Amino acid sequence: MSTQYYEGIGRRKTATARVRLWTGGNGTVIVNDKPAEEFLPREGDLDLALEPLRAVGQEGAYNITVKVQGGGVTGQRDAIRLGVARALLKIEPEWRNILRQGEFLSRDPREKERKKPGLKRARKAPTYTKR
Numbered sequence: 001m002s003t004q005y006y007e008g009i010g011r012r013k014t015a016t017a018r019v020r021l022w023t024g025g026n027g028t029v030i031v032n033d034k035p036a037e038e039f040l041p042r043e044g045d046l047d048l049a050l051e052p053l054r055a056v057g058q059e060g061a062y063n064i065t066v067k068v069q070g071g072g073v074t075g076q077r078d079a080i081r082l083g084v085a086r087a088l089l090k091i092e093p094e095w096r097n098i099l100r101q102g103e104f105l106s107r108d109p110r111e112k113e114r115k116k117p118g119l120k121r122a123r124k125a126p127t128y129t130k131r
Contacts, residue, residue, distance in 0.1 A: 005065075006090040010083030012108055015071025019083030021091065025063030031080070032068060045077045052085040052104040056095045082107060 005020040029036035029050070040046045053059045066083070068076045085104035088095055099105050113122035120126060 006087045008083040008086030010079040012078040013071050013075035015075035015079040017066055017068040017079035017083045019087050020065045021062040021087045027060035029064045031066040049077050049080040052088055055102045056098055
């Protein structure tokens, strides 16, 4: 593995991903010390996570290592996607317009809403009974 890398941090819901793009690679992706296909087994998840690379035409040009923690599968996948896009910006700032058009640089601000007292969940009320 080469010594030069570019790092990007991605977050989504409660997931945080630290993504490193290593120069001079052949396209291998390692997530939490496992191959990406093993860590993201659902069909299409890996493709969505690596979409920013495809948008700028750099698919397979970098080796990628990711440390991701917190959240669930979808949150982790989207955190990786944002981290990849931010790392690509550090490599080539001219890609900003392409990444912005694909909406890869926007962090999804939605978080889980807190549970309210007297309710079953954030908004679900107990069933009304007349008697």
